[in-house]
Amino acid sequence: EPEVTQTPSHQVTQMGQEVILRCVPISNHLYFYWYRQILGQKVEFLVSFYNNEISEKSEIFDDQFSVERPDGSNFTLKIRSTKLEDSAMYFCASSDRGRETQYFGPGTRLLVL
Amino acid sequence: DAKTTQPPSMDCAEGRAANLPCNHSTISGNEYVYWYRQIHSQGPQYIIHGLKNNETNEMASLIITEDRKSSTLILPHATLRDTAVYYCIVRSLNQAGTALIFGKGTTLSVSS
Numbered sequence: 201e202p203e204v205t206q207t208p209s210h211q212v213t214q215m216g217q218e219v220i221l222r223c224v225p226i227s228n229h230l231y232f233y234w235y236r237q238i239l240g241q242k243v244e245f246l247v248s249f250y251n252n253e254i255s256e257k258s259e260i261f262d263d264q265f266s267v268e269r270p271d272g273s274n275f276t277l278k279i280r281s282t283k284l285e286d287s288a289m290y291f292c293a294s295s296d297r298g299r300e301t302q303y304f305g306p307g308t309r310l311l312v313l
Numbered sequence: 314d315a316k317t318t319q320p321p322s323m324d325c326a327e328g329r330a331a332n333l334p335c336n337h338s339t340i341s342g343n344e345y346v347y348w349y350r351q352i353h354s355q356g357p358q359y360i361i362h363g364l365k366n367n368e369t370n371e372m373a374s375l376i377i378t379e380d381r382k383s384s385t386l387i388l389p390h391a392t393l394r395d396t397a398v399y400y401c402i403v404r405s406l407n408q409a410g411t412a413l414i415f416g417k418g419t420t421l422s423v424s425s
Contacts, residue, residue: 242415242416289354293413302413304359307355
């Protein structure tokens with residue numbers, strides 16, 4: 201069964217550094233998403249992406265964040281100048297156009313020191 | 314999207330059916346009921362969804378009341394691996410690519 205994959209599974213970085221989180225969505229899907237979950241809190245939507253542009257974003261997704269589909273398979277989340285409060289699990293998801301069910305990857309655990 | 318209400322926690326004995334309720338009294342006609350679960354900080358896992366008819370798949374059954382104001386997710390024979398947080402989410406499919414809004418869900422504990 202096809203699945204969403206994410207790399208790395210864990211990332212530790214110093215405050216102020218830039219990180220790039222990578223995702224490979226399910227191959228025939230057209231919509232891509234990033235969510236995050238701070239430890240002990242709810243899963244929160246960050247951004248959705250379709251046809252090479254952002255279709256929706258939350259208040260969390262400010263200028264510190266950017267997304268990109270650099271090639272036909274990868275979908276990335278870049279966090280510039282990381283802050284301590286960016287420490288969280290980051291989940292990528294994808295959905296096809298018709299059925300709209302979002303399928304999630306296993307997540308990247310980001311720790312900012 | 315309509316708001317949902319779920320009990321914070323439930324217990325179930327292994328091998329028994331787990332019935333997880335969800336209230337969504339403000340649901341509108343074009344909104345679907347989705348269920349996801351999250352096992353110990355893993356990525357949310359899609360379980361099932363429905364509009365107004367009851368649905369069944371290899372994981373679970375979804376029973377939606379006739380007025381659509383509430384639903385029940387049924388895991389027919391719960392196992393220890395079903396211990397997870399279960400999220401009931403209501404969303405419209407009129408607009409593609411929209412966010413899933415997660416609440417706190419129900420923490421289901423399955424014990425032997």
